[in-house]
Amino acid sequence: MLGEYRIEGRRASEIAASVERGVGSGRLTPGQLLPPMRELAASLGVNPNTVAAAYRTLRERGVIETDGRRGSRVRPAPATTARGSIRVEAPEGVRDVSNGSPDPAVLPSLGAVLAEVAREYAERPPMYGEAPVDEEFARLARTAFDEGGVPAGPVGVASGSLDAVERVLAAHLKPGDAVAVEDPGWGSLLDLVPALGLRPVPVAVDDEGPLPGAVARALRAGARAVIVTDRAQNPTGACVTAGRAAELRAVLDGHPDVLLIEDDHGHGIVAQPLHPLADGRGRWVFVRSVAKAWGPDLRIAAFTGDPETVDRVLGRQRLGPGWVSRLLQRAVVHLWTTGAVDPAVVAASYGARRDGLVRALARRGVEAHGRSGMNVWVPVADETGAVARLLAAGWAVAPGARFRMDAGPAIRVTVSGITRGDIEPLADAVAYAAGPAPARSYG
Secondary structure: OOOOOOOOOOOHHHHHHHHHHHHHHOOOOOOOEOOOHHHHHHHHOOOHHHHHHHHHHHHHOOOEEEOHHHOEEEOOOOOOOOHHHOOOOOOOOOEEOOOOOOOHHHOOOOHHHHHHHHHHHHHOOOOOOOOOOOHHHHHHHHHHHHHOOOOOOOEEEEOOHHHHHHHHHHHHOOOOOEEEEEEOOOHHHHHHHHHOOOEEEEEEEEOOEEOHHHHHHHHHOOEEEEEEEOOOOOOOOOOOOHHHHHHHHHHHHOOOOOEEEEEOOOOOOOOOOOOOOOOOOOOEEEEEEOHHHHOHHHOOEEEEEOHHHHHHHHHHHHHOOOOOOHHHHHHHHHHHHOOOOOHHHHHHHHHHHHHHHHHHHHHOOOOOEOOOOOEEEEEOOOHHHHHHHHHHOOEEOEEHHHOOOOOOOEEEEEHHHOOHHHHHHHHHHHHHHHOOOOOOOOO
């Protein structure tokens, strides 16, 4: 069953660690069936309850999954093998359009801002026991939420969107619960959900966001939470329209106990209006990071939601890191109040490159998606072959496997590192690598 690999240990922690070593080294491969608990207990000379505890730990860490009588298997994408490792390194002379990072040229300079914050700090350094959310940060974030039609709710701060999502899921769900996630979707999120011991349920998307029918099926299958990207969805660039938002709200209305998490990934970099799904009822959270428009290393995301959920998240946060640096919160306040970023200018910059590439590919008979944001998603027949051919042509793109579960093969191209002059030669290379693709949904 396990080939030459031998699981070892006498305690549950030792057995779990042995399995994780096997997965991490590649000697236990994704999908590989593990021994039944009683069989492994007999071979190790331990109580079956010890093995059961080890398997439970491995499920909670996202390393294995259990399907009733079919037994326990190594997950197809175990947490010890993050999707971020599915990447193409760009050798010298190859242009890297794979990393998903913003264009440094449109990010604000932080020197003067940090100097001003340091001056304020010198006059009155924050200490223990102060409010975890800077008052002015909360006021400005709440004003921006109101302008976007996000329901009323208290404001919290997390160390980026993924940190906020993790804390919200942990506040309400338990290991084994199902979570509806976009497919294709954010690779880090697709890693995080199983790492928390939760079960991701793929939901197909098109240019207007998650498909209502797919969300309905996930909810009927028992999903306890739904995660939706409102704008600039990574990797497809999908953007939820007013009509799609109304359809999704109608689906969610039939499941009032389901947790809704919205990630406004395109905040500050898109021209499309926001159409939030939350209506202020039930359990909901809306998250906005400053990463794409103001700088990834600021590690700041504002979130709001129903009072109970926000209180749970902030309460648990107090027991760990305590708070997100108020120095960084003040830096973001200065960026916001000085207009350091003009979202219209940034959106136009990314839009010209993104739309130009999509149009250039269409002229070459290649299907491509990128309604908003900084990424273009190109379905291909042979993902590995397309990545290799593009690398040979001088372009490093992201393999679609980093972002998908059931969705078909594709590649992701990040346009933030290209100029308008790059569009035609890049489109030629992609068309050669991908070949004409018939029109189809992402799924």
